Amino acid sequence: MKKINGGNMTKGKYVIVRTYSAGVFAGIFQSRKGKEVTLSKARRLWYWDGAASLSQLAMEGVSKPENCKFPCEVDNIILTEAIEIIECKPKAKKSIKDVPVWES
Secondary structure, three states: OOEEOOOOEEOOOEEEEEEOOOOEEEEEEEEEEOOEEEEEEEEEOOEOOOOOOHHHHHHHOOOOHHHOEEOOOEEEEEEOOEEEEEEOOHHHHHHHHHOOEOOO
């Protein structure tokens, strides 16, 4: 795994990214250039239940996956206006990935 931007983030790590206006996403960190972040295997975290904050979500995952609304994964996404990147613990990654795909 390669350190990006002076060691701030490691390529290949599972992260949660909060953006200014596009919402919250979880996926595999690929790169960052300023406020632009690229993720692969990413899901939009539309609504979550069982975590009080993104920090708790990144550390522990969700305790109520049946109430979460996480649409399908996309292969790649470029997020502009990223304002927060949090590396996930393995337990949280599994929790996020195990939430059933939300469909309308």
